[in-house]
Every structure is written in C-alpha cells, then in structure tokens.
Amino acid sequence: MEDTCGNGLTTIVHLPDDCLFFIFQWLECSTDRESFGLTCHRWLHIQNLSRRSLQFQCSFNQLNPSSLFNAHQNINSFHLHRLLVRFQHLQSLSLSGCTELPDSALTQLQYYGSNLQTLYLDCCFGITDHGLSLAARSSPLLVFISLYRCNITDSGLGSLANACSGLKHVNLSYCSFISDQGLRALSQGCHQLQVVQIAHCKGVSGIGFRGCSSTLAYIEADSCKLEPEGIKAMVSGGGVEYLNISGVSLYIGGDGLAAIGKGFASSLKILNLRMCRTVGDESIVAIAKGCPQLQEWNLALCHEIRIMGWESIGFNCQSLEKLHVNRCRNLCDRGLQALRNGCKRLSVLYMTHCSKITLIAIELFKHYRFDVSIKEEEFICIGPKLALMDENIR
Numbered sequence: 118m119e120d121t122c123g124n125g126l127t128t129i130v131h132l133p134d135d136c137l138f139f140i141f142q143w144l145e146c147s148t149d150r151e152s153f154g155l156t157c158h159r160w161l162h163i164q165n166l167s168r169r170s171l172q173f174q175c176s177f178n179q180l181n182p183s184s185l186f187n188a189h190q191n192i193n194s195f196h197l198h199r200l201l202v203r204f205q206h207l208q209s210l211s212l213s214g215c216t217e218l219p220d221s222a223l224t225q226l227q228y229y230g231s232n233l234q235t236l237y238l239d240c241c242f243g244i245t246d247h248g249l250s251l252a253a254r255s256s257p258l259l260v261f262i263s264l265y266r267c268n269i270t271d272s273g274l275g276s277l278a279n280a281c282s283g284l285k286h287v288n289l290s291y292c293s294f295i296s297d298q299g300l301r302a303l304s305q306g307c308h309q310l311q312v313v314q315i316a317h318c319k320g321v322s323g324i325g326f327r328g329c330s331s332t333l334a335y336i337e338a339d340s341c342k343l344e345p346e347g348i349k350a351m352v353s354g355g356g357v358e359y360l361n362i363s364g365v366s367l368y369i370g371g372d373g374l375a376a377i378g379k380g381f382a383s384s385l386k387i388l389n390l391r392m393c394r395t396v397g398d399e400s401i402v403a404i405a406k407g408c409p410q411l412q413e414w415n416l417a418l419c420h421e422i423r424i425m426g427w428e429s430i431g432f433n434c435q436s437l438e439k440l441h442v443n444r445c446r447n448l449c450d451r452g453l454q455a456l457r458n459g460c461k462r463l464s465v466l467y468m469t470h471c472s473k474i475t476l477i478a479i480e481l482f483k484h485y486r487f488d489v490s491i492k493e494e495e496f497i498c499i500g501p502k503l504a505l506m507d508e509n510i511r
Contacts, residue, residue, distance in 0.1 A: 363393065
C-alpha cells in the first residue's frame with residue numbers, strides 16, 4: 118500500500134483509529150485483547166475506549182455476602198475518577214462492596230455515565246438518595262440497577278424513576294427504608310419494568326404495585342409484610358410469570374392468597390409459597406383453578422393444605438411439572454393419590470418428612486407414576502436463574 122505522502126509503504130501504525138477499533142473488536146482470545154494495549158500508548162487508548170464493563174476487586178457475590186468482608190481494597194472517589202477517565206464508554210459498572218464510597222464519587226458519572234446500562238451499588242452503605250439521584254440523572258439509559266442493602270428511601274426511588282424510565286430490572290432486596298410509595302413511583306414511572314426484587318423489605322405491603330405494567334413478569338418478595346390487597350396489586354398487571362412470596366403467612370391469614378387465582382395471574386408459571394404455614398384450601402383451590410399455566414409450585418411447610426386443596430391441585434394443575442411438598446403436615450395418602458391421578462405433566466415431586474403418608478402410598482405412587490422422580494432435597498431455590506432473564510435486558 119502506497120503512502121499518500123509518497124514516503125513508502127503504509128504500516129499498521131498509520132491506520133486510523135476506526136480501523137484499530139475494528140481490529141480490537143475482532144480479537145476473540147482474552148490474552149490477545151489484554152495484550153493489545155501493550156503495543157504503544159495509542160493502542161492502549163483504543164483498548165481503554167473499547168472496554169464496556171468494569172468491576173472492582175472488592176465487588177462481592179450476593180449468594181455469598183460474607184465475601185464482602187474478605188475484600189481489603191477500598192475504592193474512593195479518586196480511584197473511581199481515574200478509572201472513569203480511562204474507560205469512558207462503559208455500559209456496565211459494578212461498585213458492589215465499596216462500603217465507604219460517598220455520594221460525591223458518583224458526580225463523575227455526569228461526565229462518563231451516559232452509556233451505562235447496568236449499575237451495581239450493592240452494599241454501598243455510604244450512598245444516599247442524593248447519590249442515587251446523581252447516578253440516575255447521569256445514566257438515563259439504565260435498564261438494570263441493583264441496590265441490595267443500600268440505605269436509600271422512597272425519595273431516591275422517585276428520582277430514579279423520573280430519570281430512568283427505561284428501567285427493566287431493579288433489585289431492592291434488604292432495602293429497609295423503602296415502602297410502597299417508592300414502589301409506586303417505579304411502577305408508574307417505568308413502563309418497561311420486568312423484574313423487581315424486594316426480598317426482606319419490611320416496610321412493603323405490596324400495594325405500591327397497583328396498576329403496574331403488563332411487562333412486569335418477575336417479582337421476588339419473600340419475607341415481606343405483604344397484605345391481601347398488596348398481593349392483588351402485585352399481579353394486577355396481568356403479566357407476572359414468576360412470584361416468590363415465601364414466608365408471607367406470618368402476616369397474611371389463611372385465605373389471603375386467593376387473589377392470586379382471581380384472574381390476573383393467568384400467565385403465572387412459577388409460584389413459591391414456601392413457609393406460608395397458614396395458607397388454606399380456599400387459596401389453594403383459587404390458585405389451582407386460576408393459574409392454568411403453573412409449571413412449578415413450592416408448597417413446602419404449608420401445613421394447612423388438606424384434602425380439598427390437594428384434590429384441586431391434582432384436578433386443575435395439568436401444566437404442573439415440579440411440585441414441592443416437603444414437611445406438609447396434612448398431606449396424607451388420599452392427598453398423594455389425588456396428585457398421582459392428576460397432574461399429568463408432573464416430572465419431579467420434592468417430598469420428605471410428610472408424616473401422614475404411608476410407605477404403601479409412596480410405593481403405589483411410584484408404581485403408577487414411574488414417570489415422576491421423587492426427590493428429598495428440601496432447601497432448593499426454585500425458578501429461572503436471573504442471569505438468564507438478564508440476557509434480554511442488558
């Protein structure tokens with residue numbers, strides 16, 4: 118190739134930045150991508166501008182929160198500023214575990230956060246509503262935000278909803294200062310919302326979901342102080358496919374869950390009622406009849422389900438593939454027979470410590486339903502992996 122200046126052949130160092138960007142994007146080997154910037158300062162600049170994701174070493178895994186306390190690196194405002202200057206086109210940023218990071222550190226996002234789509238602030242205890250507002254205004258393209266164990270309030274959620282109307286996934290688990298007012302702001306302001314996690318949010322009754330968008334498909338709300346009207350509001354959008362309200366019976370009486378089967382949750386596929394100890398037959402019958410697409414149902418430790426409830430499940434739940442009945446005190450031989458004769462698509466039955474079921478009933482079940490695997494694992498996370506759901510979000 119002739120140099121336009123007539124000085125001989127053109128080499129790779131004469132290529133414009135667009136070509137170098139293109140070359141870098143086509144490198145599939147991680148070692149090659151990491152070594153790209155070692156060539157010269159210009160190539161390092163190309164590598165830095167091509168980076169789309171940044172996670173600090175102190176970030177931790179929510180499945181193992183204790184890993185937070187093993188992190189020795191403390192990221193401060195200066196560190197964050199230098200890294201954001203270096204990597205100016207980030208789409209994903211994780212500050213999880215940066216426990217002492219102040220609100221002021223997030224002011225840097227106003228210069229470098231315009232492309233952010235994913236933001237993790239898990240256990241950022243120094244971030245308040247002001248910091249969340251700064252991040253939200255600086256990152257209008259956000260579709261995913263995780264605020265696990267953050268000290269934000271309804272005011273911060275209001276600012277988030279106003280600035281980031283395209284949000285699809287919000288994790289508010291263990292955010293003890295939020296209430297239904299904040300959830301209402303999200304539900305009304307973010308019409309593409311798909312996933313909301315509010316596990317262990319004691320100030321939430323559920324009514325903040327009233328009038329939510331039909332796009333809302335995944336709600337994680339275990340160990341919340343939900344009310345019957347709140348349960349009804351959670352499914353009011355009509356699009357919920359996954360609902361985890363395990364442990365809710367501590368605050369809702371026997372048939373307070375019947376609203377799930379009253380017509381709005383017809384798309385429900387996975388339902389976790391584990392440890393809903395007082396849920397009664399009326400609720401079970403309503404859900405069995407009103408949720409024809411139910412594929413997995415966790416009823417472990419639901420002690421008040423009796424013959425009428427088990428018979429309704431067997432007769433109505435013809436899409437059910439997995440059923441958890443561990444430690445159900447009132448599941449007896451007759452109830453097991455109802456499940457055996459019905460639930461034609463059942464493939465896995467998690468059953469252990471059901472004291473009223475005899476060995477004969479179990480053997481008959483195995484004989485007639487050899488297509489069903491009986492398993493004894495008790496503590497099982499049911500439902501789809503959120504990482505799989507996020508593929509269409511990030």
